[in-house]
Amino acid sequence: MMLAVEIQGLSATTLTYVTAAVAVIGAISVYGLLHVDRRWASYTALLFEAVLAALFAYTTNIIYALYSAPGFGSTVEDVVHGVTYQRIAAGILSAMLFLAALVSIGYYMELQKRGVGHE
């Protein structure tokens, strides 16, 4: 039995390119701003986190629609389709965590510059 539902949304390829673009621009912006002002780097990271979170929600929506479609899993093509979207979701999460890690490590580096002691 073939998949009974056609997923209406961005194709996996388009979603991959959009994610990669947002992630790379976000990472470069946050890394660059960390050398200027950590506060602005944090705000920028927050902005890109929000965009990536929206992309993640969108991708997860597609994944759930696909997996709950009647007849899903009856062909290998369905499964490959599902795995592709899950890989994209993993990539989005990876980018989100990377931005958060940059900010956190940036905060540590700033504390190092400020010297030993409490805030």
Next chain:
Amino acid sequence: MKALIRLWELILERFHLKEFLEHPVPRFSSLNPLYWFGDVAAMSFFILAITGFALALLYTPGLSLTKTPPDPLLGHNAKEVYDATESYSSVYKITYLTPLGFILRQIHLWSAYMMIFATLAHFFAKFILGSYKRRGGGALWLLGVLLGVLTIGQAVLGYILPLHLDGILAIQIGLNLFRYFDYFGIPVGQLVLSVLGSLFVTDQVIKMIYVLHILIVPAIILVLLGLKINGILYGGVAPPPIKDEELRRKAMEEKEPFYPHRFALMVGQLLLQLSVILLLTAMTPLPLLEPWVPGQEVPPGVRPPWPVMWYYTYVKMIDPFISVGLPIFLVLFAMVVPLLDRKGGISIEERWVWVIIAIVYIAIIGYGTVLGFLVDIPKELTPLTRISVPPDYAVPYTGTPQAVGP
């Protein structure tokens, strides 16, 4: 925001967390990469525990056969359908038929690989630093060696659970390691087989491996890890490998509070670690591999994953009398290192002999791993076949399966 900050401060005060969070940590250990890998291994363990909990809810151990479609990541013909065990079938369902199940399993697998890599790197780093030379360091070293053995053991147990062909190869190699003791008259292999109650994988055996993997071994790891963290918390980290005593003392005295300094770094490290794991999931997902059917022999092309590849290579290359017991010798040697390396200072130039030994130690593992991937050694895997005492009870998983006992 102010209310939240007040609440946070109240929590810190009332739960006496301030004393813990503000304990001073040496600054050099945050900046020197040789001190990072222990944290990575510990964090990986907690990631594995969380993902493992979710996987345990979905996994069903069992040998009853079901029809399963092929692994799409291996690029098989879509029309093929395989006979596979219930274990394999349930992992197939988690990986390919559950929304976000693929990500869950990939995080578990990549975290396991990261934990093993970090454990090896941590061992090597502490060997170079001679961290066992400080007071209490020997006990921490011993705990570390035990944790390393349990980590590899836990990985092998987890690798068996889906009951793919590679998992069956893992159980064969693992049991042959126990049989090595039997050769010397210590019936360890016999004991293990009598506990398993069978010469071949049964429902009971797979259930036992499952319980070991999700409950017993993690519980032991958690207790040992707790002891180790406690030892580091109260005994401090290994001193930096500096020859000048004055400089070393100065580095040891330069401290910063755990919170927010080291805490920010640890959070960053955890996030970065998860980010790398998810990136690996997206870029290089690991396939489920070929299913195994009870009674089926492992075909020659099947090879183990990288953490045990070195062992597989040596078992095929060298006389089994030496190679099969190699991990046992490596572990025993690691355990006695603090007793042998007692004299002299802790700097690298004072301990160059031990640094070379550490490099040789890791090179043995590294060489076998690289060689295993580069060359397919043209010899069938027959551990212990050249040893003259292969007792009947110590021939697991070969020939016709026979039940043990009534």
